[in-house]
Amino acid sequence: EVDVGERIGGKYRLLRKIGQGAMGEVWAAQHETLDGEFAIKILRSADEDFPELIQRFRAEGQIASRLSRKSRHIVSVTDHGEERGVPYLVMELLAGQSVETILSRVGRIPPAAVSIIVSQVALGLSAAHAEGVLHRDLKPGNVFLTKDDRGNLSAKILDFGIARRTGAIGTAG
Numbered sequence: 764e765v766d767v768g769e770r771i772g773g774k775y776r777l778l779r780k781i782g783q784g785a786m787g788e789v790w791a792a793q794h795e796t797l798d799g800e801f802a803i804k805i806l807r808s809a810d811e812d813f814p815e816l817i818q819r820f821r822a823e824g825q826i827a828s829r830l831s832r833k834s835r836h837i838v839s840v841t842d843h844g845e846e847r848g849v850p851y852l853v854m855e856l857l858a859g860q861s862v863e864t865i866l867s868r869v870g871r872i873p874p875a876a877v878s879i880i881v882s883q884v885a886l887g888l889s890a891a892h893a894e895g896v897l898h899r900d901l902k903p904g905n906v907f908l909t910k911d912d913r914g915n916l917s918a919k920i921l922d923f924g925i926a927r928r929t930g931a932i933g934t935a936g
Contacts, residue, residue: 764909765790765805771851772844786816786924790855801841802856810895817850819874824852826896836887838907838919852930856918857904859909876916880906883918890901893921895929 765788769777771881775792778800782789787806794801806820825845831839842853862880872880884906891898898905900922911917 802854804852809896834890862906863903880918887920
């Protein structure tokens with residue numbers, strides 16, 4: 764169990780818990796020397812299948828890191844490591860909400876925004892498929908809506924935790 768104020772990887776100070784999923788928790792954290800905020804996903808260690816989860820978690824980090832360099836519509840993974848035997852991933856901290864959160868709050872998304880979201884998710888998935896990766900858990904909770912540097916709507920695909928490689932990375936097109 765981690766808590767506010769703890770240090771992860773010797774340089775990230777946990778600020779607040781921002782989410783929880785099947786495999787772990789996501790925290791906002793301050794990088795102590797770069798003075799920037801990041802999201803840190805920490806694997807939950809209580810599961811009996813922990814060794815298998817560690818392997819899947821590491822693969823998620825490697826896949827997302829590689830794919831985020833191919834498409835701005837995939838969340839960026841910038842670092843990884845282990846703290847007290849528990850793996851973590853460092854990702855860009857996004858401002859916004861998941862499609863799931865928006866739908867539960869508002870009920871619907873305007874058609875013009877849906878068109879942008881679907882187009883951008885397709886671009887991200889196309890980049891993943893070109894690298895031989897299938898997401899396998901695409902759902903409203905794994906599509907995050909934020910704004911780009913110009914203030915325009917930007918969709919990001921999250922959580923490659925159960926992604927599967929379909930072949931050698933980088934062999935397609």
